Amino acid sequence: MDLLHLFKLQKELDERILREHGLEPKKLLKEKMLALLVEVGELANETRCFKYWSNKPSSERSVVLEEYVDGLHFILSIGIDLGVDKNFLFYKCAETDTTTVQVFLDAYSKIIRFQEQPSITNYIELFTSYLRLGQTLEFSQDEIEQAYLAKNEVNHERQTQGY
Numbered sequence: 001m002d003l004l005h006l007f008k009l010q011k012e013l014d015e016r017i018l019r020e021h022g023l024e025p026k027k028l029l030k031e032k033m034l035a036l037l038v039e040v041g042e043l044a045n046e047t048r049c050f051k052y053w054s055n056k057p058s059s060e061r062s063v064v065l066e067e068y069v070d071g072l073h074f075i076l077s078i079g080i081d082l083g084v085d086k087n088f089l090f091y092k093c094a095e096t097d098t099t100t101v102q103v104f105l106d107a108y109s110k111i112i113r114f115q116e117q118p119s120i121t122n123y124i125e126l127f128t129s130y131l132r133l134g135q136t137l138e139f140s141q142d143e144i145e146q147a148y149l150a151k152n153e154v155n156h157e158r159q160t161q162g163y
């Protein structure tokens with residue numbers, strides 16, 4: 001996954017959203033943190049991994065993947081505000097032998113920790129936990145990258161249409 005390229009596309013999209021909505025290029029960190037928490041909740045809902053009371057299966061893989069890359073958009077956007085977008089290198093996170101529910105809870109706790117203390121170390125921890133979540137959901141890096149590019153385009157189209 002070419003993260004530096006994704007950061008660049010994210011920056012273009014974020015700048016466009018600010019422009020179209022007449023917002024100052026001020027940081028919207030709190031709003032982005034809440035948006036990310038909501039996206040992780042939407043993702044968990046689509047997987048249904050915690051719904052021990054139901055036999056209904058997970059949503060289609062493509063639906064889950066789109067939710068996943070919505071969260072990735074906000075994580076990249078937060079990284080840009082933090083100033084790490086020019087030199088952030090992806091390193092493969094170790095495979096973990098744990099449940100999907102636990103991986104979701106870990107991602108939540110890393111997001112909250114970063115929100116309380118927005119350091120680069122905590123950002124890397126957050127990013128890593130989100131990549132681990134992608135691995136747990138069995139998405140390849142290539143699939144994630146392609147889905148990110150597709151949703152990024154949709155986000156631009158929405159701005160064109162005055163979303």
Ligand SMILES: O=c1ccn([C@H]2C[C@H](O)[C@@H](COP(=O)(O)OP(=O)(O)OP(=O)(O)O)O2)c(=O)[nH]1
Pocket residue numbers: 013014017069070071073074077151155
């Ligand atoms: O500064 C921003 C703000 C938003 N987004 C992207 C992230 C995500 O891909 C999308 C917002 O999520 P979604 O598509 O779920 O938006 P929604 O307005 O909640 O749509 P829906 O009601 O269809 O879920 O916009 C950014 O990249 N940068």
